[in-house]
Amino acid sequence: MDFRESSEHRDLRATVRAITAEFGPGYYVPRAEAGEPTSELWTRLGAGGFLGINLPEEYGGGGAGLAELAIVCEETAAAGCPQLLLLVSAAISGEMITGFGTEEQKRHFLPRMASGESKVVFAITEPDAGSNTHKLSTVAKRDGSDWIVNGAKYYISGVDEAEAILLVARTGIDETSGRARLSLFLVPTDTPGLEKTPLPVSAKLPEKQFTLHFDDMRLPGSALLGAQDEGFHQVFHGLNPERITGAAVCVGVARHVLAQASAYATTRTVWDAPIAAHQGVSHPLAKARIETDLAALMTSKAAWLHDEDLPAGEASNMAKYAAAEAAGAAVEAAIQTHGGNGLATEYGLLPYWGIARLLRIAPVSREMVLNFVAQHSLGLTRSY
Structure with missing residues (x-):
């Protein structure tokens, strides 16, 4: 090894x-x-x-x-x-x-x-479905060779920057389980019947969030991505990469804020000594560094498994969980190290808090990762 x-x-x-x-x-x-x-x-x-x-x-x-x-x-x-x-x-x-x-x-x-x-951005999240993909209510129905789409999505990132949206919609119901059959569609952002509304968020990010409404939106048959009704399995082909790259972003955010905090702590002097000399300052930064390096190892493992076409679900979820927690702890320690300056625009830490906090919720919440590990890694009874 x-x-x-x-x-x-x-x-x-x-x-x-x-x-x-x-x-x-x-x-x-x-x-x-x-x-x-x-x-x-x-x-x-x-x-x-x-x-x-x-x-x-x-x-x-x-x-x-x-x-x-x-x-x-x-x-x-x-x-x-x-x-x-x-x-x-x-x-x-x-x-x-x-x-x-x-x-x-x-x-x-x-x-x-x-x-x-x-x-090309991705639209799966709905107001009433949350993490329960089987409850998606956006529906695509056949109309000759076309599709007619009705429904809504929200918290869709970067629609204003995108040429197209990769849309997840319900195209049927499984007669045995009663669960939705899903399909994927490539939807140009200027398609008639698509309404895009900015969704204000207080986190400071360059990327905007949107609510989407589909009102009898007509798509040609060529908009279908992959096989009809196979969208649930196809979506999971993209979710592991999303978790892995989300983990990588978190590792990078943690590295950035820890470097800034360490530089500040070694130059900020109070009571005749740099604040870095005090364990109350140095230990949270050191702990965050350890957690960041551990998360980086799991992220590398998950990416390797994916690239080798080996099962990567467990590692991808663990990497995303570990990295998001590490980034959150790193930003918190960095802000605390700066004291009041941690909230000052001049020092620019709050945007990194925003993305670190977002990535503890999305693309999958920490609670859903724990549910996954409890069920699939430990064999515990499914809780949801």
Whole structure:
């Protein structure tokens, strides 16, 4: 067993970090405060081939795997510019279009997703369903060769930046279980019958959230991604990558705020000694560093399992849980280290608190991860 990172991965980390460092917190924080997208950085990452690093080479991608995309997610965050839409467009949508798309869909979407010209966001969450995917009420019904869609989604990230939405809708009912049969659709964001309403949130993020309403929205048959009624299984092909890349972003956020807090603690002097000399300051930072490194190991394991086509559900959930908890603890320790300055706009910590806190809830809540581990890892009775 060799834990040394390959030279290719080291070079990838260094290159992504160097590009992102040209932007850094001085670029990210004002945009997060204003709710403005980080388009310039996204374009640079696309031009360098990093947004499509996990996509097939024949469609303009890098031909690498999720391990490499996780590195991109981690290093952009570690340089102070976490990219939430990497989880959505590059990981979920990119993996699912690659895995289930028609040749026409792949050639239309993947090259421009890889170059940064286009984003495809993901719409599954509904007001009355929450984490219970079987209760989705957005319905797509056949009308000749077309589909008619009615329903609503909410907390859909980055719709204003996207060319299309990868929509999960109910297309039938399983006669045996009574559960919904689901299908996936690629929906251009300018489709008639699609209403997009900004959903205000207090967390300071560059990416906006939206509520979507579908009112007799008509889609051509070519909008269907993959096989009809197979969407439930197809969705899980994208959820593990989302969890893994979410974990990688959390690891990067934790690294960034811990570096900032450590620098502050060694230069901030009170009562003739740097505050770093006091264990009340240093121990929370040290504890957060340990938790961050442990989360990074599980994230690497989960990405490796996915890339090797081995069962990755357990590791992906554990990585997401561990990394989100580590990022939360790291930001909390960083804010506390700064004292009152931890809340000052000048020091720019609150946007990182916002994304760390968000990723304890999404893409899967910590409670649902614990439910998964209790049931699948420990064999305990299902609780929901």
